[in-house]
Amino acid sequence: MSKVMGNLFATFGPLLGQGLLDTLAMLFFSTTIAYLLGLVIGVILYVTAPESLRPHRAVNAVLGWVVNMTRSIPFIILLVSVMPVTKALVGTTIGVRGVIFPLVLSAAPFVARMIEQSLNEVPRDAIEAAEACGASLPRIVLSALLPEAMPSIVRGVSITLISVLGYTAIAGAVGAGGLGDIAIRYGYYRYEDQAMIATIVLLVVVVQVIQSSCDLIAKHIDHR
Amino acid sequence: MISLQQLTKVYGADGGGDHALSNVSLDIPNGDVFGIIGISGAGKSTLVRCINLLERPTSGKVVVDGIDVTGLTGSDLRSYRRRVAMIFQGFGLLAQKTALENVCFPFLAGTGRVTEENRRRARALLDEVGLADKASSYPAQLSGGQKQRVAIARALACEPEYILCDEATSALDPASTASVLSLLKKINRETGVTLVVITHSMSVVRDICKDVAVLVRGTVVEAGTVDEVFAHPQHETTKALLGQVSWDE
Numbered sequence: 001m002s003k004v005m006g007n008l009f010a011t012f013g014p015l016l017g018q019g020l021l022d023t024l025a026m027l028f029f030s031t032t033i034a035y036l037l038g039l040v041i042g043v044i045l046y047v048t049a050p051e052s053l054r055p056h057r058a059v060n061a062v063l064g065w066v067v068n069m070t071r072s073i074p075f076i077i078l079l080v081s082v083m084p085v086t087k088a089l090v091g092t093t094i095g096v097r098g099v100i101f102p103l104v105l106s107a108a109p110f111v112a113r114m115i116e117q118s119l120n121e122v123p124r125d126a127i128e129a130a131e132a133c134g135a136s137l138p139r140i141v142l143s144a145l146l147p148e149a150m151p152s153i154v155r156g157v158s159i160t161l162i163s164v165l166g167y168t169a170i171a172g173a174v175g176a177g178g179l180g181d182i183a184i185r186y187g188y189y190r191y192e193d194q195a196m197i198a199t200i201v202l203l204v205v206v207v208q209v210i211q212s213s214c215d216l217i218a219k220h221i222d223h224r
Numbered sequence: 225m226i227s228l229q230q231l232t233k234v235y236g237a238d239g240g241g242d243h244a245l246s247n248v249s250l251d252i253p254n255g256d257v258f259g260i261i262g263i264s265g266a267g268k269s270t271l272v273r274c275i276n277l278l279e280r281p282t283s284g285k286v287v288v289d290g291i292d293v294t295g296l297t298g299s300d301l302r303s304y305r306r307r308v309a310m311i312f313q314g315f316g317l318l319a320q321k322t323a324l325e326n327v328c329f330p331f332l333a334g335t336g337r338v339t340e341e342n343r344r345r346a347r348a349l350l351d352e353v354g355l356a357d358k359a360s361s362y363p364a365q366l367s368g369g370q371k372q373r374v375a376i377a378r379a380l381a382c383e384p385e386y387i388l389c390d391e392a393t394s395a396l397d398p399a400s401t402a403s404v405l406s407l408l409k410k411i412n413r414e415t416g417v418t419l420v421v422i423t424h425s426m427s428v429v430r431d432i433c434k435d436v437a438v439l440v441r442g443t444v445v446e447a448g449t450v451d452e453v454f455a456h457p458q459h460e461t462t463k464a465l466l467g468q469v470s471w472d473e
Contacts, residue, residue, distance in 0.1 A: 129316025
C-alpha cells in the first residue's frame, strides 16, 4: 500500500500540488470578488423588498430578475458564452486568470441570494428597534443587520465555497487547470485511475476543511 | 404633549384595504402614563407605531409639542425618534451584542460612535435597572424580564421625552411583569418621562396608568382617567375587559 502511495506521489505529486494550488487560487479569488458584489446586491435586495426598510418595487424586481437570469444559466454554458467578454477583460480564456470572471459572474448572484436569506433570518423586531433608536439606513445595515446575520452568512460561505469548488472542476474541462482538469485529462482520457482517485481524495479533503472551519467560525461568533 | 389628530391608517396599496385606525384623536399630556387598551387586532400597535412613524398614517396628524411631525424624513425624523424611545413585546435586542452594547446602540445611531462617556452612562443605566452585573452578557443568557430591562435601559440612553411601550410585559411571567411595571413607574416618577403604554391587560392599566383610552376596531370608544373609566365604564368592550360581562354575551 505504502509502495503504491509512494509511486503515486512520485508520478503525480508535482502535478497534483500545482493542480491543488490552481484550484485554491480560483476558489479564493472568485469567491472573494463574488462576496464583494453579492453582499451589496443581497443587501439591496433585502432593503428594497416589500415591507422592508426602503421598499422599492422596481429596483427589487429588476435586480431580482437579473439574479434569477444569471442563476438559471448552467455554469458550463455561462462559461463558454461569456468567453469573448472574458478575453476582452483579462486577455485570456484559459488558466486561473481566464476563469475568474465567469466564476464571479456565476457565484455573485448565488451569494446575493445567500446573503438575502441570511438577512431575512434576522428577527424583524431587532431591526425595528434599531430604526426606532433613530439609526440611519447605512447605520442599521452596518451596525445591526450585518452583525446580526454574520453567523448565518459565515455558514453560507461554506456552501458557496463548496459550490464554487464544483464550478472550478467544470472550468477545468475547458482549460482552466486545477484538479478538475487533472481528473479529466489523466483520469478520464488516459485511464490513469490513480490520478482520478488522488484528485477525488484531495477534493474531499478540501471540502471537509472548508466545512469544518466555517462551522467552527460560525459557532465561535454566534452568541445566540 | 403628543396630540394625535384624526389619525387614520388604511392597509393596502390603493387605500381600499382594512382600516387599522379610523379618525383616532387623543391628547397625551407630558409626564402622563397613558394606557391604550384593546383586544388583539384593535389597532393598538399600529397606533403606537404611527407615533414614532415606524408606520406612516394614511391621513391625520401626529403633533408633538405643537409641531407636526407626521411628514418628517431623513435626519429630522431620526432626531425626532431619539426623543421618542420604544420598547417592544419581543424586546428587540440585538442578539450578537452584549447588554452594554445594546444600551449603547442609540448613541451609535445618533453620532456614529460610542464614547467612554456614553459607556459610563450605559453602565449607570444598567445599574439603575438592576443589571449592573450583566453588562457583558448576551441577550440569550438573560431571562425575559432581564431582556426587557436591558431594552428599558436602551430606551433611556438618549434621555427621551416619551417612551412607547408596545405590549412590553405581554411576553413576561407575572413576577417579571410586576418588576418591569414598577421600574417603568419609578422612571416616570423620577424623570418625568411620558409613557404610552399599549396593552391588552386591564391589570397593567390599573397598575401604572393615569389615563386610558379604549380602542375597538381602530376607533377610540372611551377615554379618560383610569379612575373614571374603571368606575363607570361606558362601552361594552371596556366592561368586558374589566370582567364585568363575559365575552360570550
